[in-house]
Amino acid sequence: MERSAEKRAIEQRILDIVDRLFYGRGIRAIGVDTIADEVGISKRTLYNYYPSKDELITAYLARRLQPRGYSDEPPAQQILAEFDRLERQFGMTGFRGCAFVNAVAELKEPKHAANKIALAFKEQRRMWFRELLGRLDVPDPDTLSLQLLLLVDGAIAGALVRGEPKVARAAREAARVLLSAAGVPAAQAAKQRASKQAHSRSRRAH
Amino acid sequence: MERSAEKRAIEQRILDIVDRLFYGRGIRAIGVDTIADEVGISKRTLYNYYPSKDELITAYLARRLQPRGYSDEPPAQQILAEFDRLERQFGMTGFRGCAFVNAVAELKEPKHAANKIALAFKEQRRMWFRELLGRLDVPDPDTLSLQLLLLVDGAIAGALVRGEPKVARAAREAARVLLSAAGVPAAQAAKQRASKQAHSRSRRAH
DNA sequence: GCTTGATTACACAGGTCTGTGTAGCTAGTC
DNA sequence: GACTAGCTACACAGACCTGTGTAATCAAGC
Numbered sequence: 001m002e003r004s005a006e007k008r009a010i011e012q013r014i015l016d017i018v019d020r021l022f023y024g025r026g027i028r029a030i031g032v033d034t035i036a037d038e039v040g041i042s043k044r045t046l047y048n049y050y051p052s053k054d055e056l057i058t059a060y061l062a063r064r065l066q067p068r069g070y071s072d073e074p075p076a077q078q079i080l081a082e083f084d085r086l087e088r089q090f091g092m093t094g095f096r097g098c099a100f101v102n103a104v105a106e107l108k109e110p111k112h113a114a115n116k117i118a119l120a121f122k123e124q125r126r127m128w129f130r131e132l133l134g135r136l137d138v139p140d141p142d143t144l145s146l147q148l149l150l151l152v153d154g155a156i157a158g159a160l161v162r163g164e165p166k167v168a169r170a171a172r173e174a175a176r177v178l179l180s181a182a183g184v185p186a187a188q189a190a191k192q193r194a195s196k197q198a199h200s201r202s203r204r205a206h
Numbered sequence: 207m208e209r210s211a212e213k214r215a216i217e218q219r220i221l222d223i224v225d226r227l228f229y230g231r232g233i234r235a236i237g238v239d240t241i242a243d244e245v246g247i248s249k250r251t252l253y254n255y256y257p258s259k260d261e262l263i264t265a266y267l268a269r270r271l272q273p274r275g276y277s278d279e280p281p282a283q284q285i286l287a288e289f290d291r292l293e294r295q296f297g298m299t300g301f302r303g304c305a306f307v308n309a310v311a312e313l314k315e316p317k318h319a320a321n322k323i324a325l326a327f328k329e330q331r332r333m334w335f336r337e338l339l340g341r342l343d344v345p346d347p348d349t350l351s352l353q354l355l356l357l358v359d360g361a362i363a364g365a366l367v368r369g370e371p372k373v374a375r376a377a378r379e380a381a382r383v384l385l386s387a388a389g390v391p392a393a394q395a396a397k398q399r400a401s402k403q404a405h406s407r408s409r410r411a412h
Numbered sequence: 413g414c415t416t417g418a419t420t421a422c423a424c425a426g427g428t429c430t431g432t433g434t435a436g437c438t439a440g441t442c
Numbered sequence: 443g444a445c446t447a448g449c450t451a452c453a454c455a456g457a458c459c460t461g462t463g464t465a466a467t468c469a470a471g472c
Contacts, residue, residue, distance in 0.1 A: 026314045028234050031429060042450050044432085053430065097311060101363050105308045108232045118367050146364070146373065147380040151353075154360030157307050158352070161324050167352065174353040174384055181383045237459060248420050250462085259460065413472100420467070428459065437450070442443105 011049060014039050018060050023099050027057055027106050054113075057103070061117040064099055068128050075132035076179055076186035079148065083172035086155055090165035097160035098153065125149055138182040151175050217255060220245050224266050229305050233263055233312050260319075263309070267323040270305055274334050281338035282385055282392035285354065288335075289378035292361055296371035303366035304359065331355055344388040357381050 017038045021030045032053055036043040050056045071078055089095055096102065100118035107114050129145035138144055155171035158164075179187035223244045227236045238259055242249040256262045277284055295301055302308065306324035313320050335351035344350055361377035364370075385393035 026312070028312075028429095029314060032431080033429085042452095043430095044451085045449060047431070048448080051431095096314065097307075098363070101303075101367060102311045104367055105303060105311045106232070106234075108230075108235060108302065115367075122364070122367050143376050143379065146376045147357075150360030150364055150373065150377050150380065151356055152360065153363040154356030154358065157304070157359040157363055158328070158356055161307060161310055161321075161328050167356065170349050170352045171356050173349065174356065174380075177384055177387045178380055181387060238461080239459085248422095249460095250421085251419055253461070254418080257461095415472080416470090418468085418470100421465095423463085425462080426460095429457080430455105432455080433453085435451095438448085440445105440447090442445075 007049075010039075010041070014041075014046065014049060014056075015059060015063055018056055019063065022057070022060050023096060023102075024094055027060075027103060032056075057107070058113045058117065061100065061103055061114055061121075065117060065121050065124065067124060070131070074186055075135045076184050079129060079132055079179065080172055080176060080187075082152070083155070083168050083175060086152065086159075086171070087165050087168035090155075090159040090168055095159070098156045101153070101156070122149065122153075125152070136179075136182075136184050138179075138184060140182075144178060144182055147178055148175055151178075213255075216245075216247070220247075220252065220255060220262075221265060221269055224262055225269065228263070228266050229302060229308075230300055233266075233309060238262075263313070264319045264323065267306065267309055267320055267327075271323060271327050271330065273330060276338070280392055281341045282390050285335060285338055285385065286378055286382060286393075288358070289361070289374050289381060292358065292365075292377070293371050293374035296361075296365040296374055301365070304362045307359070307362070328355065328359075331358070342385075342388075342390050344385075344390060346388075350384060350388055353384055354381055357384075 014035070018035055021035060021038065032046065033043055035056070036046045039046065050059065073081070100114075100121045103114045104118050126145045126149045129148045130141050133141035133145055151171040151174055155168050158167040158171075176187050220241070224241055227241060227244065238252065239249055241262070242252045245252065256265065279287070306320075306327045309320045310324050332351045332355045335354045336347050339347035339351055357377045357380055361374050364373040364377075382393050
């Protein structure tokens with residue numbers, strides 16, 4: 001029992017360090033020896049916990065597959081706040097783009113489990129948007145959630161290449177326009193935030 | 207003279223094959239021996255043309271840095287046609303995302319020349335949008351061109367992860383909404399393409 | 413025919429990588 | 443104290459990588 005807890009702690013420690021190294025320097029760029037050294041265990045023991053580097057890779061990605069929760073704020077604000085969160089991420093030292101897209105780009109073998117995990121992640125993120133859009137009664141939440149995700153991924157790629165966090169603000173503004181065009185009143189109100197009365201929806205797309 | 211022409215032909219042949227291999231299987235995944243074998247020359251001769259793999263990488267990326275031209279079509283149609291072109295690209299066998307973003311993701315050294323070329327490429331693409339938007343007299347062509355580029359990059363990432371060309375259509379529709387919100391009449395006309403009269407711009411976003 | 417430059421095949425240096433094999437040590441348990 | 447499970451250090455196999463050195467060959471121009 002106590003032994004198992006200690007083992008789990010070591011596993012977590014391994015995954016912490018693997019995450020930092022794989023994300024920060026690239027999966028192919030990091031060798032197993034480096035990981036073992038950083039963790040402070042022998043390579044033999046590392047292989048005892050994870051029998052191959054591939055398992056380390058999938059564990060690394062699977063651990064980043066965490067569902068995002070919802071707050072008490074109005075849905076439109078939660079959606080737009082996602083882009084503010086992105087902007088903060090882009091400004092953090094060590095930002096290197098999307099871990100999943102990078103993994104797919106690095107591991108070009110189509111059979112690799114990383115592809116499936118990356119797809120699951122993107123779909124999870126899309127469904128997060130979709131759930132919020134569902135509360136907003138937009139006409140086509142499937143398409144709009146995908147479009148918002150495209151803006152997120154585009155902003156990530158842009159920030160990676162440009163090294164410039166403020167692309168997130170352009171993405172946020174584009175998201176606001178899309179929401180507004182879909183008839184979300186909060187997005188319109190956020191635009192000219194002087195007039196507070198949102199006189200119900202009058203014209204809706206389509 | 208004739209010798210120089212033959213040399214250039216070999217150089218082109220090398221770059222053709224390098225492009226196919228680097229883009230299709232990844233820069234790090236392809237060794238110099240593989241390149242020489244595929245070209246049909248000895249490794250020594252290959253190193254005679256390009257003295258290091260890094261030079262091959264930069265030549266590979268620089269050759270993909272070709273400015274896109276303009277057609278006779280109306281600007282808004284050219285912009286939207288870009289997303290149709292994307293959809294066709296996504297469906298082609300061998301599509302593996304954006305060569306520049308992949309290169310930056312693979313070559314994580316920040317000093318590498320690939321970063322600068324990738325940035326130049328993205329900026330070149332943005333300026334292509336910007337030029338067309340300039341003809342359309344939109345209020346903020348700098349922001350809007352960046353937003354269109356974000357949609358492009360988001361669609362590329364989405365198509366890479368999903369293996370699904372139709373994300374380009376969602377991106378195209380989002381671009382159309384953004385153009386329409388910026389007061390581009392052709393985008394509005396394209397929406398309800400029944401009524402042909404675009405009764406000049408009446409309300410413009412500000 | 414001879415020179416000269418490019419190309420070839422091949423070996424190799426020196427480094428990286430993943431994964432395994434082994435012998436000894438250490439710490440908890442009977 | 444003896445046993446056992448896990449750990450460590452270390453070597454190593456076998457493969458890959460980039461880049462170079464070398465001697466032989468081939469082909470064009472004088």
